[in-house]
Amino acid sequence: MSCPPARDRRGARCRNVLSVRSTVFVCLAALVASCGRDPEASAGRYMAHGDEYMAVGRYDAAAIDYRSAIKSMPNRLEAYLKLAEAQQLAGKGIEAYETFTRASDLAPRDARPPVGAGRVLLAGGRPGEAETRARAALERDPSNVDARVLLGTSLVRQSRWSPAESVLSDVVASVPQSVPARVALADLLIATERDAAAGAELQAALAANPDDELANRALAAWYLSAGRTADAEPLLVAAAAHTTQRYQSSLALADYYTAAGRIDDARRALDAAPKQSGMAKPVKARQEALSVY
Numbered sequence: 001m002s003c004p005p006a007r008d009r010r011g012a013r014c015r016n017v018l019s020v021r022s023t024v025f026v027c028l029a030a031l032v033a034s035c036g037r038d039p040e041a042s043a044g045r046y047m048a049h050g051d052e053y054m055a056v057g058r059y060d061a062a063a064i065d066y067r068s069a070i071k072s073m074p075n076r077l078e079a080y081l082k083l084a085e086a087q088q089l090a091g092k093g094i095e096a097y098e099t100f101t102r103a104s105d106l107a108p109r110d111a112r113p114p115v116g117a118g119r120v121l122l123a124g125g126r127p128g129e130a131e132t133r134a135r136a137a138l139e140r141d142p143s144n145v146d147a148r149v150l151l152g153t154s155l156v157r158q159s160r161w162s163p164a165e166s167v168l169s170d171v172v173a174s175v176p177q178s179v180p181a182r183v184a185l186a187d188l189l190i191a192t193e194r195d196a197a198a199g200a201e202l203q204a205a206l207a208a209n210p211d212d213e214l215a216n217r218a219l220a221a222w223y224l225s226a227g228r229t230a231d232a233e234p235l236l237v238a239a240a241a242h243t244t245q246r247y248q249s250s251l252a253l254a255d256y257y258t259a260a261g262r263i264d265d266a267r268r269a270l271d272a273a274p275k276q277s278g279m280a281k282p283v284k285a286r287q288e289a290l291s292v293y
Helices: 009-037 039-055 058-073 077-089 095-106 112-123 127-140 143-156 161-174 179-191 195-208 213-225 229-240 248-258 263-271 280-290
Strands: none
Touching: 039 058, 039 077, 077 095, 077 229, 095 112, 095 195, 112 127, 112 143, 127 143, 127 263, 143 161, 143 179, 143 195, 161 179, 179 213, 195 280, 213 229, 213 248, 229 248, 248 263, 248 280
16 A cells, blocks of 8 residues: 655545554554464363363364363363263273373372272273272262172172172162163173163163163163063164274164174164274274174
8 A cells, every 4th residue: 555745634644544454453463463372361271172072083183182172271180081981982001091090190189080080990800900990980979879889890800799799789779870881780680690680770770761872771681681681672772883892882772683694684773884093993993703694
């Protein structure tokens, strides 16, 4: 933009306009730069992106965003907890355990990190160590339901029936809608040859949580063990319908169809399985196994 000669009044007015525009531009640029340097805002954006990936089962992608959130705010506990959860669901137990451990050091009074670490240990077949983490969590928060369920479940896995039943029965009495507590108690009842009582616990879990993947899958497994395949199938279908399957129920449904000789149904179940982290390899292995039919 060219200006008339300075002696013209319009020239002074033109220079004033240019000055105002330059000032506004500089202020906007500074504002954008300051936003880019705001670690809390940056971490929040990464967390939101990670949550979106978690919602569709893209756990590896979610982990990348949660790591970026931690880089922006190294003391943000929620980012560590979500990163560890994403890692565990992606089948990376060792990484998840390490992240939960860092989170525990970061927040020594919070019960969630030791509970998360305990769950990883339990999934890895180390119930004694999981019990230790559960008790550490209860020292931090004696009323924490997840810690109590972890303790009871770890005791079940060690065949310590009496203390396990005491812990889990207390949880069910205080939090009757807890699916993990009822499922763990049902496992104990089955192990101690009280199948009818186990079935009642699982039916109660489903009644309180009709859309829950674990509730549907656990009761389906009980029906299958009792030879009630017709009752099991709709529950397996309901469990497999979840877009983010924590218990990989599409695989269970495909295995059910395969065992029943319903190969086309098994193929369809695998084709419809969510494309989430940790599912690709087992789905492919089953598809290859079915290719011989």
